[in-house]
Amino acid sequence: MSIKLFLLLVQACGWTIVISVTSIVLGLALGTMVSAAMLSSHRLLSLAGRTFVSFFRGAPLLVQLLLIYNLLPMLGLNVPSMVAAIVGLSLCTAAYQAENLRGGFASVPTGLLEAADMLGLTPLQQFWRIRAPIALRMTLPALTNEAIMILKASSLVSVVGVIELTRMAQDLSASTFKPLPLFAAAALLYLVINGLVATGAQALERSFRWGSKA
Amino acid sequence: MKFDLDLIVSLAPELLRAAGLTLTTWLGGALAALVLGFAVALGRRYGPRFLDSALRAYVEVIRGTPFLIQLFLLYYGGPFIGLSLDPVPAGLLGLAVYGAAYFSEIFRAGFESVPHGHVEAGECLGLDRAQIVKRILIPEMTMLVLPPTVNMLIVLLKETAVLSIITVPELTFQISAIGSEKYAFVEAMFLLACFYWGLVELCGRLGRTAEARLSRYRFANT
Numbered sequence: 001m002s003i004k005l006f007l008l009l010v011q012a013c014g015w016t017i018v019i020s021v022t023s024i025v026l027g028l029a030l031g032t033m034v035s036a037a038m039l040s041s042h043r044l045l046s047l048a049g050r051t052f053v054s055f056f057r058g059a060p061l062l063v064q065l066l067l068i069y070n071l072l073p074m075l076g077l078n079v080p081s082m083v084a085a086i087v088g089l090s091l092c093t094a095a096y097q098a099e100n101l102r103g104g105f106a107s108v109p110t111g112l113l114e115a116a117d118m119l120g121l122t123p124l125q126q127f128w129r130i131r132a133p134i135a136l137r138m139t140l141p142a143l144t145n146e147a148i149m150i151l152k153a154s155s156l157v158s159v160v161g162v163i164e165l166t167r168m169a170q171d172l173s174a175s176t177f178k179p180l181p182l183f184a185a186a187a188l189l190y191l192v193i194n195g196l197v198a199t200g201a202q203a204l205e206r207s208f209r210w211g212s213k214a
Numbered sequence: 215m216k217f218d219l220d221l222i223v224s225l226a227p228e229l230l231r232a233a234g235l236t237l238t239t240w241l242g243g244a245l246a247a248l249v250l251g252f253a254v255a256l257g258r259r260y261g262p263r264f265l266d267s268a269l270r271a272y273v274e275v276i277r278g279t280p281f282l283i284q285l286f287l288l289y290y291g292g293p294f295i296g297l298s299l300d301p302v303p304a305g306l307l308g309l310a311v312y313g314a315a316y317f318s319e320i321f322r323a324g325f326e327s328v329p330h331g332h333v334e335a336g337e338c339l340g341l342d343r344a345q346i347v348k349r350i351l352i353p354e355m356t357m358l359v360l361p362p363t364v365n366m367l368i369v370l371l372k373e374t375a376v377l378s379i380i381t382v383p384e385l386t387f388q389i390s391a392i393g394s395e396k397y398a399f400v401e402a403m404f405l406l407a408c409f410y411w412g413l414v415e416l417c418g419r420l421g422r423t424a425e426a427r428l429s430r431y432r433f434a435n436t
Contacts, residue, residue, distance in 0.1 A: 058411035060375035063386060067403040074400055148278075155280035159379060166282055173290065180291035183283055191278040 012168035023089035031097030056095030085157035104135030144201035232388035243309025251317025276315035305377040324355030364421030
């Protein structure tokens with residue numbers, strides 16, 4: 001395989017990373033809201049949250065992506081396939097992250113929240129200064145796992161026509177008739193990205209632990 | 215969208231066959247993955263060091279790359295190294311190789327959870343390695359490995375949908391084809407999602423029931 005082909009694959013990695021990172025961040029925001037709904041004392045709200053999580057964790061991501069990719073235009077939203085892919089991945093990861101965050105938020109000691117109440121912190125301040133940092137620290141290892149899952153799952157958006165790493169390898173192997181080296185190179189690139197994420201997350205976890213000691 | 219009962223009745227045999235293929239590839243692939251995963255875990259525990267390193271590399275590569283890429287390598291790359299497979303066997307092999315990596319890690323953690331003293335006690339009593347695995351390791355780790363094993367079975371069920379991309383005529387493949395043919399793709403995909411959802415929920419329930427049963431047995435005897 002020539003250097004030129006490999007560089008094309010490396011370029012396509014950029015899209016894989018952009019799609020994954022955007023989905024993880026959007027999924028974290030949506031997942032926080034869903035986990036709040038699940039933990040809510042309002043019956044209907046918690047049922048809605050649990051149904052959301054159950055559905056998006058229960059159906060295969062590929063089917064979800066095909067559904068969303070074809071559903072959006074039906075609703076009058078003619079968005080590029082890239083956007084549909086990000087919406088699909090975000091909804092799916094939101095469900096997994098909501099389940100993780102639910103545990104994190106539930107583990108915030110009530111004493112801390114009572115203390116915050118005494119100090120006159122508003123609910124919003126309590127969320128940003130107490131609940132969110134503790135929940136995030138608790139769920140960081142799960143979040144790392146989820147990030148790696150999404151990086152791998154992003155290969156499925158190739159079926160809705162987004163030219164990311166997998167699709168690039170597919171297109172190049174169709175035009176060069178060299179599937180073996182191209183898919184092997186793509187696999188290697190996924191390994192490298194995931195390795196970097198895992199290493200970075202370990203460093204982040206360590207610094208978080210120092211932060212909590214200080 | 216109008217509900218067309220005749221259409222569904224006329225498609226019923228085809229859909230049933232596709233659903234059957236989804237279930238058989240899932241169960242067949244999962245069973246092979248369980249056996250292979252157990253063998254990998256045993257190889258890493260009892261095999262020589264180079265075997266442990268080789269198996270570890272296999273596990274890391276499989277767990278670090280997307281299932282779809284593995285399938286492409288197998289299905290499109292395979293013929294270049296003399297491994298020409300039809301879609302269904304390629305899918306089964308892909309599921310087995312993929313699942314085995316994850317199962318082997320589950321079993322490895324299970325082996326490690328068994329206290330050393332129990333294994334040593336078995337050795338003192340003159341049990342051989344196979345007996346120790348069968349009589350001590352497996353019974354003691356069952357409770358611990360059951361939840362992640364059920365979880366992985368569910369993951370594998372959902373991964374069978376990916377086999378449609380290498381043209382395995384399972385449910386996702388057939389329903390996409392029918393959906394586009396009848397101009398009812400979104401409805402078809404929604405029903406398909408609900409089918410998997412129901413099956414996944416059912417598996418989760420069964421897993422929890424099995425767990426409750428097993429733990430009752432265990433605690434009744436201690």
